[in-house]
């Protein structure tokens with residue numbers, strides 16, 4: 405059986421999650437958020453990025469990491485799951501090379517010492533990227549507050565970027581979390597793509613995967629947008645499945661009929 409990738413001229417699978425920073429789809433919206441988060445970190449502040457699932461938050465954090473020079477920043481990425489204060493502390497400790505053992509107060513002290521020594525001994529600024537931060541348990545907000553509070557706020561040591569789905573905004577609005585929200589110097593958001601942006605996105609993902617001709621007809625592009633509503637992850641899933649369907653049908657180009665089948669196969 406011919407591999408569906410070679411049928412459409414791809415040298416690699418298109419629409420996968422493995423996307424190098426250099427191959428990102430560029431939009432003013434992404435550039436503006438990236439610049440705002442970079443500026444927050446550069447000012448030694450903390451910030452939040454709140455947007456629906458699949459709109460590019462994690463990809464943007466990767467781009468931010470790429471923009472922060474290693475000579476000046478030490479960036480730690482932690483994906484939040486439903487963890488207690490103590491367990492999240494351990495995760496952060498593992499990410500930043502501190503010993504992940506001991507009681508909660510001991511762990512907090514270890515992290516604070518580690519961040520301070522990163523700054524004073526190594527001369528680089530520690531940055532903590534907390535992804536999926538909508539999953540932060542309420543009590544864990546106090547940890548974020550403690551970690552960003554050095555010597556009673558007289559020194560800005562650690563920058564925290566909280567990235568999460570829309571419910572993170574509700575968490576940040578709660579009066580109980582005001583101490584954390586007040587520390588944020590920027591609240592960024594991302595939206596879904598418009599129809600023309602979605603078409604350009606499809607073309608971009610095909611071209612970075614090596615396609616010399618664009619394998620979706622206009623009806624297929626419209627159908628992708630109507631089903632995925634400009635959500636990047638849904639667009640990826642649908643486009644990849646439609647290519648498979650078109651290949652199995654022996655077609656050289658994906659049309660709206662293939663899209664309808666792909667949709668049923670993905671989301672019955």
Ligand SMILES: Nc1ncnc2c1ncn2[C@@H]1O[C@H](COP(=O)(O)OP(=O)(O)O)[C@@H](O)[C@H]1O
Pocket residue numbers: 419420421422423427428429430434455456457458459460461462463464636637640
């Ligand atoms: N700037 C971008 N350029 C190209 N593809 C992107 C970009 N941002 C996101 N994607 C694609 O969309 C998918 C979902 O993005 P992701 O960052 O994981 O969303 P989120 O973290 O908001 O749920 C990724 O797997 C990636 O393939």
Ligand SMILES: [Mg+2]
Pocket residue numbers: 461462463535536
């Ligand atoms: Mg994500």
